Amino acid sequence: MLHLRVISPAETTDQAMAVLAEDPGITHVTLARGIAVAPSGDLIQADIAREGANDVLEHLTALGICRDGAITLTPVETVLSEASKTAAKESPGDPSDAVVWEELLTQTHEESTLNVTFLAFLTIACLLAAVGVATDSPVTIVGAMVVGPEFGPLAAFAVGLVRRDSRLARRSAIALLVGFPVAMVVTLLATLVWEKLGWITLAGVESVRNVDFIYKVGPFSLVVALLAGAAGMLSLVSEKSAALVGVFISVTTVPAAGFAVIAATLGQWHIAFLSAGQLAVNLAGIVIAATLVLVFRPGAGSERGPIGRFARWLRSRLSRNR
Template identity: 25%
Template sequence: MRLVQVTIPAGKRETVLGTLDDEGIDYVVTDETSGREYTGVVYFPLPDNAVEPILDELQELGLEEQSYTVVVDAQTVVSRQFDELEERYSTDDTDEERISRQELHTEAENMTPTFPVYVAMTLISAIVATAGLLLDSPAVVVGSMVIAPLIGPALAASVGTVTDDDEMFWGGLKYQAFGLGLAIAGAAVFAWLLKTANIVPPGIELSSIGEISERFTPDLLLLAVALGAGVAGVLALSTGISVALVGVMIAAALIPPAAAAGIAIAWGLVMETVGATVLVLVNAVSVNLAGVATLWYTGYRPRNWFETDDAHRKMLRNVAAFAAVVLVLSVFLGGVTYSTYQTSVAQQEIRNSAQETLEEAQYEQFTLLELQSSTGQGVTYDQGSIVGINQGITQVTVTVGYENDPDRAALADVLAQRINETVQQDVTVEVRFIEVERRQVG
């Protein structure tokens, strides 16, 4: 429930109080004696879902331009008339819990910090995320998400769309674009400094670091994280629930991929830079798309009917633009996902082929000890545009144990031939032999 405070302009006192009486609302009026253009201040409690329609009705009387309104939380209201009002406005859907459009607008504005604070917090979160990725530390990466200030601009763009506030919409988009660009640049500079100072070992294999490799070759399933974050963020904001934890989820979709892109830039890895950057873009757009769709679905609209029509057109335009970008980038992610699947299948087929070869009678003196495969990346183009990253097997290392000094060269040739036939491409096959000695104890 909310306690609403409204200043009454001169000449509007009877109209305002008459409206509240018609709605059956308890109120208290105090006279304004400051000599300004106000004649009084009226206080009245409202159920959460009654705030928006009552304020809209009062604003239609001209109060918005001539006075100010304050809405605060109220813990308890003891009044039979309030109980009747609460019952009259009660519903069985999400409208029962959502805050008013006016409160939503204010909350969205207040969630974006001042520009200097936004810049500082974004840089800090990007640097912490970069350190966490290089350390392969999930805990440090999560810590970077907690301090990221990206939820405010993301939700501001969504709220600005459905309430027909162009200034809020474009401001949110600009903040997001600047913040993500700053995060990538900050991560790149920090990673380059670590590399130059040899704080990170020069020969480190970035693709072997789990926290980094999953952002270098993004999977289509990661799209669900961004969409879920957008929906959850809007629901938390519109129902008055703390958005702190949801902000972590939105940051999870944006900050680690941005840091991964910065690391790839610092190491001069072109394909990995493309993969991580695409993940940043598709996640950012998905958060906005999910936010706009959820707000419109939960019933938020501009105040006036003619503004609603205009907002509806803008909402459809923005949703169409967001969806088109997500669709195009999802083709890229889908290509990466399919390529990863093919690589996994090929790796299993290579292992099966090597195992079946060593199980043949002429190779009974050999035992498969270990099989490793290295992968490389290449770009897939369609009419001059990048549509995906191919991840293929480039080298296979087979470690074989042997007894009684058999002909090892012949086996190496056979394994190389059969592995190349299995993957249907030329790959480098390295066969390592280790002499084993079997002894029976007891």
């Protein structure tokens, strides 16, 4: 369940309470009039079934509470209450399938902003990838995959497409279009220094065997990217953050960027272009799969959408057979 906290102006409190009363997925409602200081107003708190959150937030927002008050939503890990079980049961759909759009928009907005931290992580990841290529070390390549922050903007771009949020999509695209070139330029400069020191040689790069998968583009490159993008978006909307680590390790976006830089500095343009192609395939595959996951999941916390309708039909058939 989710915990809803609303600071409502006094003139809209009764309307807000009416919204909560009409939803069967809401319970544990409390009201403290005149207790809020900044902004001033009444404090309303309740627990809400995840699958019904979108409709409630939409109605509360329509009252102007976001403008004159505040709405916060936080996950509740443990609830011991028969009332909460009843609320979850009476809400249509399954909580694991529900996409709380405001929650997802807030999360992806934070992950898609171009800032110093994002550039630092992406640059470090590219440098690690370059070292992994130079030393033919799969372990270092995996480290670069985990450090890379690029999935955040890719997921945000998919959310922007589905929600038709041009600002979010544009912000995400800028983060990627600026972040990767900056990281690759820094990696290029570092690679030139390493080559001057003799740490990287043409013979060494040509003899790599353990990390040559990075630039070998094939049908499974797209398949892996699609699967990773689907798993990554599912982990975001279902709050299964542990699954994101597996997503990071499975895609070769940052390693491909690092390999392209090293190959270019050594004049291996064929490998450089293949690595760039691998990067493009992975980026496109992740966005496509993440978008499809959002499109075909049950919409707005109810059971709209193809998968939601199928799940509702399947449950009705099973209940008839009992």
